[in-house]
Amino acid sequence: MTVRLKAISPGGGGLLDILGPDGGSPEGLSAELEACFARSREVWLKLAADLPADAVNDRGHFGTCAPNVSDFGLLTGWAGLVTELGARDEVYDVHCADPWLFRHLAGLPGVSAGSPPSLLPVRLKTAVRGWLARGRVAVTMFRNCLAARGQKPSAGGRWLMVYGHPASTSDGRDGYFGELMQQQPDLQRILHVDCAVPRGRELAADGRTFLLHGYGSPLYALSLIFREWRLRESSVKGPYEWLVRRALVLDSGYAGAAMIAWQIHCQRRWLATISPDVVFWPWENHGWERSFCRDLRASGGTSVGYQHSVVGQQWNLGPGSNPDGAASLPDRIFCNGASGFRQLLEAGHPEARLVLAGAWRFPKPEPVTWSADAPVFVAAPFDLAVARQMLEACRAVPDRRFVIRVHPMTPLEFTEEGNIAAATGPLSSQKSVSAVIYAATTVGLEAWMLGLPVLRFQPEARIAIDILPDDASVPVSDHAGLADNLNRVISAGAVEGRQTGDIFSPVDRTVWEEYPLSTRDHPVDVPAKEVTV
Known part of the structure; x- marks a missing residue:
């Protein structure tokens, strides 16, 4: 045994502290952790792909493999690093304050573990915090849906669904879609529930912007205090059981699942009322988006997810974590450049789903x-x-x-x-x-x-x-x-003449103006086996 695992009290440090043979932090540890994180991609995707589809589409971030909102990839990275240390000849001391991570590490080869930290204090603290957070969200959303009543948008038509980005303005400019609304006067804009009502009213001064909050039910808003992310016991069992249990418990300590539930509730009622022909949105393959794709398709509308930013290690942008395959993916994904197109293709999306549409959000950078x-x-x-x-x-x-x-x-x-x-x-x-x-x-x-x-x-x-x-x-x-x-x-020094046209392509205005040619312009469904790990 070359890794001595010891429990410590939570407090000043992070989840884990690794000490080398000399008692100090080993050189290059950050780079090793990052490498182990990158290698954990397939593990995470496989776990997510095996979950029930409704568990991913309706609640937690773990199942979408989004490393910027879930630390599950960090935990599997730590596990991979400790496994590597356990195979070395040197002796390492690992101090861990997280009770779930400790129990997972204790079962790895080469690890000698002491007594684990208690689960009870963390579970109690998390449960209390979760009830308080969801209660606050329930009251806030109740007020929001009442404050946003009385909107009168035109039914059908073409829509943007967007977050309340700080760069968006009331003259139709959008932080994600630039001047698209200004150039296409038939477009209307619906604001995600993360947008506060006062900010939404500012943007709604254009007469073409509306708030999803206004479509919610006040009674449903009050029920958000009970909205948690849960899994069947059969979905929890396995070699990563302790880490999945951690994700469930910690997710319940915040109001994230409640906010996702509110977004899904409001967008469903909006779809039932408006029946849009086509909806464009800044696509990231989060849970509420997966639910939206299925609901919009069922209503007869066309879904267009805009790959508005970069891809890189945003594993949620690939289809591998969608248990129901194409059913919860957009009909088309508009890419902002050839680089993003290639990366999404390599991630497993069929070419028929991808369209090179150009970058609204990232014009050519001003020289500095x-x-x-x-x-x-x-x-x-x-x-x-x-x-x-x-x-x-x-x-x-x-x-x-x-x-x-x-x-x-x-x-x-x-x-x-x-x-x-x-x-x-x-x-x-x-x-x-x-x-x-x-x-x-x-x-x-x-x-x-x-x-x-x-x-x-x-x-x-x-x-x-x-x-x-x-x-x-x-x-x-x-x-x-x-x-x-x-x-x-x-x-x-600086580099002259760097070739960058592959990253963000010029906007193809014809694609944005004419798509879809009809509301039935859906791609042939891709079998789930083609888009899952």
């Missing part, structure tokens, strides 16, 4: 001047824990100046002092930069396209997914190597 003496631009991700690690890593490089651009959806709070300042705007608004550091955000791709020196930040004990295509790889750095890696990429 490079200067070795300029500040380093830091693009913080959605994940606040990773964003904090990036900030601390920058503070530890005092001989360089950093400007921090927080994520608009989860703004990181920090103090401007010393070598740290807040960015006055996005990358395109900077006078000059010496380099760009990013994690799990398309700002890294933007910087690469501009030929700027780029570093992808690799966090400790967490995963920040690599969103870049293979042909846009950039150097990687963790906290310890940041100073040296910055020196290296800044010394190399």
Whole structure:
């Protein structure tokens, strides 16, 4: 036995702490964890594909294999790393505060485990927090559906279903679809339930934007306090039983399942009322989208999912985790570039489902001047824990100046002092930069396209997914190597004439204006065996 597993109290650290033979953290651990995470893809997809379809379409994030909203991939990555350590000659100490992860690791070869942490305190705390969170959501959605009553959209027709993006405006410009509404006056826009009513009213000033909240039932809203993600016991059993149980319990500690249930409820009632001919939306293959695809198809409408961002390690964008195959996928997936088209094809989508439609969201980036003496631009991700690690890593490089651009959806709070300042705007608004550091955000791709020196930040004990295509790889750095890696990429300077047309293609306006040629323009159903792992 070369791994000694010990339980510790939850608190200041992460889920797991690994100590090498010298008692310190082994060098290169972040890179090893990331590699094990990447290798866990097939395991996760297989587990998801074996779930009942309704369990995926109606509730939790685990079953959609979305690594940016579920940490299941991180856990299987840890398990893979501990398995590798257990096969080595050196002795490693692994301290684990998570009771489910501990029990899973204890059963791995090469592991000698002590007494596991108790499950009871975490389960009780999670249960109480879950009831409170769902109760708050139930009251809020009750108020929202009453406040959004009285909308009078035109029935049928062509629609966008979108989130309440900060860049969207009341003149029809959309954060995901750009000027599409402005160019096509027949388009109407329905807002996802994540959009607060005051923000929805701002956007609805155009007379063509409406809120899904207004289609919900007040009584159903109050029932959200009981909406949890659950699985039959037969779906839990297996070699990853403890990790699946963890996903179930922790998911119940928040209101995510309740919000997904509210979205599905509202969109079903909207479909029954409006009967749209075609709906375009920023597609990510989440649970509510899978339910929407089936319901829209049953109503006679056409579903068009827009691959609005990048693919990379967003495993949820492949069809492998859809237990019911094509039934819960869009009739067509509009791709924003040839690179995304290829990646979705490689992920298992049939070519007949994919259309190269072009990028509304990512026009050609505005040039940014490079200067070795300029500040380093830091693009913080959605994940606040990773964003904090990036900030601390920058503070530890005092001989360089950093400007921090927080994520608009989860703004990181920090103090401007010393070598740290807040960015006055996005990358395109900077006078000059010496380099760009990013994690799990398309700002890294933007910087690469501009030929700027780029570093992808690799966090400790967490995963920040690599969103870049293979042909846009950039150097990687963790906290310890940041100073040296910055020196290296800044010394190399900017790259002139980088070929980027493959990433985001020009908008094919004919496709967007004429599709579908008829409301019966559905692809032939692809058998589930062709799109599952």
